Structure formats: structure tokens, C-alpha cells
Amino acid sequence: MDLAKESVYWIFRIMIVAIAITIVILILGSISDYNIDADETQSYILKNKIIMDDDCLAYSDYRTHVGMIDKNKFNKLHLQNCISKSTGVRLNLTYDKFSEEILINNDLADKIDFCYDEETFYCEREKYFLILNDNSKEIPSILAIDTIKLR
């Protein structure tokens, strides 16, 4: 066998070995692919963070008031600094016949309408009955929180 034929022969052998390696790695990868599903817990923590963290919406003077949110903190800029970019959030605040909506992390939050695709997105919706502090005036309010993240 001349050198050219020999080289072609070896190239094919290397390709077969590469395919075999890929298959072995894929099989081993799928065997050892553990996954602990923490999406539900993480979503619960996120919603509580939004209403209880004074860096998010919680009203605070000399202490943080649990169950009371600050109207002055209900703006997109403030809330975008409060949570990371991994989760999209849609907040809908209803008080005194008014309703305001904020989207945080737009890239994900504007896909909330696609939540029926449960294989791609993990979504949750929760309503909270809270006291809204508007410059020391306390108003009953409803805050609806929609969360969306990629699975």
C-alpha cells in the first residue's frame, strides 16, 4: 500500500475513533447527569425577596416592614438592580382602582405569554394582598407576580 492510500486509511480510522469517543462521552454524560429540580423553591424565594427585601419593594424606615411595600420603590430601574438577570418578572400592582405594570429583565419577561411551553420555560403566578405605603399613606393593594425562567 502506498503512502497516499495509507494516509486515507488512517484518516478513516481516526474518524471512527472520534465517533466512538463522542458516543462514549454522550453515554457517560447521560448516566451521570444528575438534576435536582429547584425551580419551584427558587421561584418561591424570588417572590418573597421581591416583597420582603428593602432593596426591592419592602417599605423600611428604621426597620423593614414585612407585608408593606413602598410606592416609591415600584419602578423598573430600582427593581432591575434588586434581582439578577436569570429570571424574568412581571409585576402588576393594583390599588385604589389604579393598576401599574412593570417588566423586569425584558428578554425573559416579555415571553410570559409563552408559558404554555412547559418544556422550555418554568413559570409561576402568585397574588399577594399587601399594604402599599405611598408617602406615609397606607393603602390596601394587590400585587400579582409572574416569574419566568428557562429550564
Added chain:
Amino acid sequence: MNKKAATQKIMFYIFYLLVAFLILYVSASYLNNYFNGLEFNKEFIAKDLGLTMDVLSFSPSGIDATYTQSQEFQLDNRNNNLNVKIRDLETSKKYGFISNIDDFSIKSKEIHIRNKDKITVK
């Protein structure tokens, strides 16, 4: 067969041996981690510690916590993505923080987390 072809063949055999060694090493490492539970342990630490830090981030006042494991593990947080490894040469397990947490890198059995205005890890 001429001398050049013989040399080439020897080089290919050396290449084959190296590839075989690499496959054996990777397979043994994966299977070893799978059977002794290290892969599961990494996944567990990533999720458990990540969720813990997210909860601590909205403590209404200052809080200190110590997270202890039976063996040393490596933590690396970049852009709010926590990577957990137990050995140097292995793939990491990840957790995406929901809070904004400053980057850190640490290798220890015991992690001290403090929230005083912002989360710090030592």
C-alpha cells in the same frame, strides 16, 4: 514499506495509545464519581448553597451563616453563576443566583456567609 511510512504508522499508534488512555481516564473518572456519589454531591451543594445564599440576601437585618461539608469543595461565582467543583480536573455543577452577588472564588470545607448591607463570602 519505506521508512517514512513506518514512522507515520508508529506516530499513529502512539496517538491511538494516548486516545485510549484519555478515554479510560475520562470514563473511570465519570464512573467513579457516579458510583461514589460525588456528582450528586456537587449538584446538591450547588443548589443547596445557592438557595441558602439567595434567602440570606434578603434578611431584614445583618446575618452570619456557616456552611460546612465533610470534604473540601471549590466555589466560583462569576456574573451571578455559582460553579461548584470538588476536584480540579472535572466539570462543575451550576446554580444561577436570583440576587446580585459579588464575584468570589473559594476552596474550603467551611464557607462563611455574611449579609451586612451586601453578601460577602469567606
